Amino acid sequence: MVEKLFPAILDEAHVRKRGKLLLGPVNSKLDCEGITILLGPNGSGKTTFLRLLHGLERCRDGTLSWNVDNEEAFRRQAFVFQSPIMLRRSVIENLAYPLAVHGVDRKTARRKATDASRQVGLGQAQERNATVLSGGEKQKLAIARALITKPDVMFLDEPTTNLDGRSTREIEQMLLDARENGVSSFMATHDLGQARRLADHILFFYHGKLLEDQPADTFFNAPASPEATSFLKGDILE
Numbered sequence: 001m002v003e004k005l006f007p008a009i010l011d012e013a014h015v016r017k018r019g020k021l022l023l024g025p026v027n028s029k030l031d032c033e034g035i036t037i038l039l040g041p042n043g044s045g046k047t048t049f050l051r052l053l054h055g056l057e058r059c060r061d062g063t064l065s066w067n068v069d070n071e072e073a074f075r076r077q078a079f080v081f082q083s084p085i086m087l088r089r090s091v092i093e094n095l096a097y098p099l100a101v102h103g104v105d106r107k108t109a110r111r112k113a114t115d116a117s118r119q120v121g122l123g124q125a126q127e128r129n130a131t132v133l134s135g136g137e138k139q140k141l142a143i144a145r146a147l148i149t150k151p152d153v154m155f156l157d158e159p160t161t162n163l164d165g166r167s168t169r170e171i172e173q174m175l176l177d178a179r180e181n182g183v184s185s186f187m188a189t190h191d192l193g194q195a196r197r198l199a200d201h202i203l204f205f206y207h208g209k210l211l212e213d214q215p216a217d218t219f220f221n222a223p224a225s226p227e228a229t230s231f232l233k234g235d236i237l238e
C-alpha cells in the first residue's frame, strides 16, 4: 500500500536568502487534489513557495512536512520551470531520460517515450533535437517528461507565460488530463482567465504570506482579504 503524499503541513515556515525574507511565516495544511492555482502580484512569493514544496528551497525557520518523509515526497513530485530546460538530445531521449533514472529498462523506456511523444503531438518530431523546438513544443515536452514517471504531484511555475493561445490551450488540456489520471498540480500563473478556467483551489500570496487558501469558487466569488479583492478587480497592489 503506497502512502499518500498529502497533507503537507507548514508550521511557521520561512524562506530567507542572504538575510532577506522571501516567504513566511506560512502556517498551512495543504491537502489539495486536482488543480491548485497560485495567484498574487509579482514578488509575492509564488515561485519561492513552489520551490519550497519541492525541496529546492529550505525552511530557514519552521518546518515543512509531507505525510511521507520529505525525501520520498520530493521523489514522487515533478517540477516544470517557466523556461523549460531541455537535454541537447532528441525528443525521445528527453522523454526516456527520467524513466532511465527511475531504473526502467531501455526498451520499455523508449516505448513509453514514443507513446508520450505522440500524445503531445510531437510524434513527427521524435528524432529532432529538443533544443530546436518552438517554445510551446518545448513546454509541452517538459510537461510530458514531468508526467512520464507518474508523479503524485506536479509543480508548474508560469509555464504558459510567453506562449501563444494554441500552445496555452494544449498545455491547459494536459493539466486537465493529468487531473483525470489522479495527478495533483500546483501552478503559478498571472493569467486570471487561466486561473478561472482551471482552478479547483486557489492559494493567494501577498508580500511573502499566504493570505488565502480557498476553493476556487469561494475565492473568486467572496475573497476574504481586501488584498485579494483588489487583485481580482485588477488594481495595482504595492
Ligand SMILES: Nc1ncnc2c1ncn2[C@@H]1O[C@H](COP(=O)(O)OP(=O)(O)O)[C@@H](O)[C@H]1O
Pocket: 017, 020, 021, 022, 023, 040, 041, 042, 043, 044, 045, 046, 047, 048, 049, 205
Ligand atoms: N534568488 C533570490 N535572491 C534574493 N531575493 C530573491 C531571490 N528570488 C526571489 N527573491 C525575492 O523573493 C521574493 C519572492 O519572490 P518570488 O517567489 O519569485 O515571487 P513571485 O514568483 O510571486 O513573483 C521577492 O521579493 C523577490 O524579489
Ligand SMILES: [Mg+2]
Pocket: 046, 047, 048, 157, 188
Ligand atoms: Mg515567480
